Amino acid sequence: MFANLIDELVVDQAPQGTLHLFGGPFFCRCGRRFEVPEGSKRLLVFVALRRGPLERRRVACELWPDGDDERAAGNLRSALWRLNKVGVDIINADKNCLSLRRGVAIDVALVNSWAARLVGGRPTPEDLTAVPEGLDSLDLLPGWYDDWIALERESVRQRLLHGLEALVSELIARHRFAEAVTASMIAISADPLRETAQRSLIQAHLAEGNWAEAYNAYQRYRRLLWQTLQMHPSQQLLGLLGQSET
Template identity: 50%
Template sequence: MTVAYIEPFEAVADVVHLLGDPYVVQGGRRCPVPEGCKRLLAFVALQGGRVDRRHAAGSLWPDGSEDRASGNLRSALWRLRGAGIDVLESDKVSISLCEGTTTDLDELCDWADRLLSGTASDADLHVPEWTSTVSELLPGWYDEWVIFERERIRQRMLHALEVLSQLLCRAHRYGEAIDAAMDAVAIEPLRETAHRALAEAHVAEGNCVEARRAFLRYRDLARRELGVEPSAEFQSWLRSSAFGRRVEPGRAGVR
């Protein structure tokens, strides 16, 4: 599992959903997107909401002539409108999301950005709900522009979950802090900072034995999969914690 859906959008907003199989919520109603239109809709949404027509046609239909790619683009736009989905507007030069249309990624990334920038409110201190239908950005799509964006979102979520775990520890919400760190570990099992966030949450709760177990699981995995040892900083922090010296979450290795 990877990224999460945070909160439902207001019904008055048109929303392009890209986490899982693409669909659109328009006027509070869920609208399935025709197969031949999904890639165009996703491409425009992921490119910041506005793209040059020629760039879109060339990126989505690279095999064949420019005229054929332009024809495919016009066809996709026509089919999208024919399905009653009115979230794209176009002219002779560009295609863009209609004003007021957003994406599920916008809400997700705004939440992560507030955590990472230190501007999170109390309402942001929660572990997002994970569901199988929104497990990752456009699953099964292997276009280069999708792969790049998928990795960007994955990295942002990993960092946000680690910060969330630290903030929850400081608020003495240890169970939620452990959940946040475990979500980060599930996204990337070989990420040391995620395992360290989990160990820190256990120590903050007063469970040094659990922290050691978390460390040993990571150590064994790193040895088996990568042939490396955990960092000296992580090991030093664990030794200090085992002797009862509390280390503030997010300050591993500080003495």
């Protein structure tokens, strides 16, 4: 699971703790979990996802657009005060800028880095064992409907799917076929119509010598694609089985 990978990375990369946005937000430091006050969540998430430094006035206006600048600035000060009061003092704030404190890890950033290493063909041994039970467990800020969150959520989802598909290729190259099948099926469960995920599964079956399994996987996808979109799989996908449409 990704939690294992995050825990391992935290040892070296998060001396100041870890901010969890999957299923969050909440903050962990030295084995202790800190809940984020309701009135401070959007500020903390905004600073974490946008990185920094961010202009203080602009942040206040974007998060509290109703009312004048003075009121927005007051809301920002209140949000910062609440964070510090409960021990989530991880935003550096001066009179001009805001940024996340150095040494604080963000689970989303760690998972994005995992995917980038796999897609880039430079995974660590730990990366190859970091397989989630399902992408539902990596739901970024569930229940949040801001446009900037929705865009980030979809961006993270795409990175994860590409990471899983790259993981399948790496596992096949190492003859770890059962793990490759598992990883590809997780990607398929997240997006059954995604042809690249289906291709990963078929390639894993073929690499293991299970031609019938590969053929059955193709047929299931072909039926699903037709029932849903009235479309056929690509010739490239069918070509993996050494066949062509007649």
